[in-house]
Amino acid sequence: MPTLDRHEDVFVLDLGDGENRFHPDWLAEVGSALDEVERAEGPRALVTAATGKYFSNGLDLNWLSEHGEQALDYVVSVHGLFARVLSLPMITVAALQGHTFAAGAMLSLAHDFRVMRADRGFWCLPESEINIPFTPGMSALIQSRLTPRVAHEAMTTARRYGGQDAAAAGIVDQATEENAVRATALELAKTHAAKAGPALGTIKTRMYPEALKALGDKENPMG
Numbered sequence: 001m002p003t004l005d006r007h008e009d010v011f012v013l014d015l016g017d018g019e020n021r022f023h024p025d026w027l028a029e030v031g032s033a034l035d036e037v038e039r040a041e042g043p044r045a046l047v048t049a050a051t052g053k054y055f056s057n058g059l060d061l062n063w064l065s066e067h068g069e070q071a072l073d074y075v076v077s078v079h080g081l082f083a084r085v086l087s088l089p090m091i092t093v094a095a096l097q098g099h100t101f102a103a104g105a106m107l108s109l110a111h112d113f114r115v116m117r118a119d120r121g122f123w124c125l126p127e128s129e130i131n132i133p134f135t136p137g138m139s140a141l142i143q144s145r146l147t148p149r150v151a152h153e154a155m156t157t158a159r160r161y162g163g164q165d166a167a168a169a170g171i172v173d174q175a176t177e178e179n180a181v182r183a184t185a186l187e188l189a190k191t192h193a194a195k196a197g198p199a200l201g202t203i204k205t206r207m208y209p210e211a212l213k214a215l216g217d218k219e220n221p222m223g
Helices: 024-039 061-066 068-086 103-110 136-145 148-157 163-169 178-191 198-207 209-215
Strands: 003-007 010-014 045-049 054-056 092-096 099-101 113-117 174-176
Touching: 003 024, 010 024, 010 178, 024 068, 045 178, 054 092, 054 103, 061 068, 068 103, 068 136, 068 209, 092 103, 092 178, 099 103, 103 136, 113 163, 113 178, 136 148, 136 209, 163 174, 174 178, 198 209
Parallel strands: 010 045, 045 092, 054 099, 092 113, 113 174
Antiparallel strands: 003 010
């Protein structure tokens, strides 16, 4: 399950050491951690990381198949996580030490910056291969954070980007050695910790109004 630590002005949210799929309990734990981060005062930033082979494999499709009657509420909660991270009033950095797929990849895009392992692991939006369309909110998030060309390729072809390719495409900001991913993310976040506050939150909210509006649609979240 997710854990939260603090290194001076930087909070580190570790998503876990498994596939880190978005089980409702997992989502609740992440939400509680973000509550603590937002309650803090003074300079602060957030690094979201994980331990092991995966950063996140996205939606918990097994749980969803067994609880289909809760699908709409589940999607609303996932959208809420994306919107919350996208608009957090502090600098956020995703440290991608392992596979980052589907909704996990979208969660990484909700962060301000991304640092990825260069030699192993993939960043991928596999929805076209597994025949699951993106929700309007997901589409808006992806297209707000990637160039049109890269978003088109990633969304329609399910290409698996290694670290170097992801950096070249602008999906991630840096690709580095495995043992440097988290440290690089921490240093980047620390550099910008003093910017935390309402003004930064307002800046982000005004940068991404369409994505936040689509992610906030609770009446028809799946289109």
